[in-house]
Amino acid sequence: MSLAEPVSTDILIIGGGMVGASLALGLRQSPWQVALVDPRQPDPAALPPVTSAEDFSARVSALSPHSQDWLTRLGVWPTLPADRLSPYTHMQVWDAEGSGELVFDPQGADLHRLGHIVENRVVEQGLWTALEQWPDLTLLSGCRVAAIEQAEPASQGDAEPRWRIQLEDGREASTRLLLIADGARSPTRAMLGFQTRDWSYQQTAIVATVEHDLPHGQTARQAFHRDGPLAFLPLAMPHASSIVWSLDDAAATSFLAADAATQTRRLAAGLGHRLGAVGLVGRVHHFPLQQRHAVHYIHTGAALVGDAAHSIHPLAGQGANLGLRDAAALADILQSAATQGLPLEEPLLLRRYQRARQSENLETMAAMEGLKRLFGSPRADLHLLRNLGLRWFNRQPQLMRAAIRRAAGL
Numbered sequence: 001m002s003l004a005e006p007v008s009t010d011i012l013i014i015g016g017g018m019v020g021a022s023l024a025l026g027l028r029q030s031p032w033q034v035a036l037v038d039p040r041q042p043d044p045a046a047l048p049p050v051t052s053a054e055d056f057s058a059r060v061s062a063l064s065p066h067s068q069d070w071l072t073r074l075g076v077w078p079t080l081p082a083d084r085l086s087p088y089t090h091m092q093v094w095d096a097e098g099s100g101e102l103v104f105d106p107q108g109a110d111l112h113r114l115g116h117i118v119e120n121r122v123v124e125q126g127l128w129t130a131l132e133q134w135p136d137l138t139l140l141s142g143c144r145v146a147a148i149e150q151a152e153p154a155s156q157g158d159a160e161p162r163w164r165i166q167l168e169d170g171r172e173a174s175t176r177l178l179l180i181a182d183g184a185r186s187p188t189r190a191m192l193g194f195q196t197r198d199w200s201y202q203q204t205a206i207v208a209t210v211e212h213d214l215p216h217g218q219t220a221r222q223a224f225h226r227d228g229p230l231a232f233l234p235l236a237m238p239h240a241s242s243i244v245w246s247l248d249d250a251a252a253t254s255f256l257a258a259d260a261a262t263q264t265r266r267l268a269a270g271l272g273h274r275l276g277a278v279g280l281v282g283r284v285h286h287f288p289l290q291q292r293h294a295v296h297y298i299h300t301g302a303a304l305v306g307d308a309a310h311s312i313h314p315l316a317g318q319g320a321n322l323g324l325r326d327a328a329a330l331a332d333i334l335q336s337a338a339t340q341g342l343p344l345e346e347p348l349l350l351r352r353y354q355r356a357r358q359s360e361n362l363e364t365m366a367a368m369e370g371l372k373r374l375f376g377s378p379r380a381d382l383h384l385l386r387n388l389g390l391r392w393f394n395r396q397p398q399l400m401r402a403a404i405r406r407a408a409g410l
């Protein structure tokens with residue numbers, strides 16, 4: 001198709017991150033014409049084999065077994081390079097200022113592992129490689145959406161385009177259904193007038209790759225400090241991890257201003273020296289943390305998916321997992337509508353999607369908020385309570401089983 005021509009499509013997805021790209025692939029078997037817009041360009045070069053910790057990028061996600069299943073259904077998981085997938089079998093979570101500790105063991109939940117740590121770019125590249133092998137997809141890459149307007153329907157017919165989209169390079173598209181997956185700061189969510197509830201955590205996530213003296217033993221570790229949780233996520237080399245330290249803004253500023261030797265000492269001490277001495281590999285990145293939730297995920301003829309609908313604190317590593325669940329749910333709803341012969345304009349479809357996803361996302365966000373407040377509080381009574389609570393919870397196999405299966409998305 002000549003891209004100078006306006007594109008007319010049934011479903012247009014804005015944003016080809018993990019969520020938008022997987023949603024597009026989930027519609028591969030549908031009878032509808034699908035288009036995807038993203039400013040990035042496809043990169044056909046395979047990632048080089050991992051030879052040192054420097055080969056890992058700092059942005060990783062802890063993907064749950066449910067996310068793995070979804071990417072497997074899309075045919076993408078088996079194509080991901082094995083030397084960049086790091087299974088983790090256990091997780092230790094403790095109060096750095098007390099004695100309470102939880103140890104998550106997958107066997108107690110009839111699982112082999114809790115999930116995998118994977119670089120975001122590895123999943124995205126796997127998805128984009130699959131997208132490029134789909135000849136019927138219209139890939140509008142290398143450009144952002146500049147404007148969206150509602151199209152005047154020529155008739156009351158079902159298959160009229162509802163939206164006209166203008167790209168920054170002048171290309172145009174029209175579509176019947178608009179699916180918005182352009183991330184937490186979603187510029188198009190605002191263009192369509194979706195309301196959100198936002199609040200800043202006044203925390204900054206510090207992200208880096210590190211090496212450590214002791215092997216991680218495929219265990220994820222998270223120490224809760226009063227000024228924020230520090231996670232060491234095991235990479236596919238025994239002495240390398242990705243760290244995420246969500247620190248109160250003032251503490252983050254002081255950490256970022258320190259020299260590398262001080263930073264690594266603080267990281268090792270922050271983890272209670274459980275992995276011995278720590279060394280930084282490559283740059284330290286930082287991201288402001290904000291919680292944001294769209295009041296409604298749907299609008300007539302449009303829906304928000306992934307971080308565009310909800311962005312949450314990374315302390316339990318659930319943002320991408322929730323977004324991939326949104327994508328799987330919406331793709332399944334649209335796919336089964338096609339089987340039943342329902343038109344894309346059927347309002348029930350998007351309502352079904354919102355009902356299926358909003359309450360789970362809200363529950364997870366509320367739980368993250370509760371944990372953050374519980375561990376961030378200086379109150380002595382809460383300090384005692386959380387340590388007693390952690391020790392008690394660790395001895396309750398049924399509750400541990402339920403928590404592990406919930407985090408796994410099962």
Ligand SMILES: Cc1cc2nc3c(=O)[nH]c(=O)nc-3n(C[C@H](O)[C@H](O)[C@H](O)COP(=O)(O)OP(=O)(O)OC[C@H]3O[C@@H](n4cnc5c(N)ncnc54)[C@H](O)[C@@H]3O)c2cc1C
Nearest residue numbers: 015017018019061062145182183306307317318319320321
């Ligand atoms: C420090 C940190 C650690 C995290 N750790 C975890 C974890 O362990 N596990 C987990 O599950 N989650 C984790 N998350 C959350 C996870 O990274 C996000 O939830 C996930 O990346 C969101 O994916 P997305 O596809 O919705 O959005 P994004 O990844 O933001 O993708 C949005 C896409 O939209 C495109 N785009 C933007 N604007 C436009 C436009 N105008 N037009 C067209 N396209 C556009 C962008 O190019 C991009 O490709 C973490 C987050 C942070 C900050």
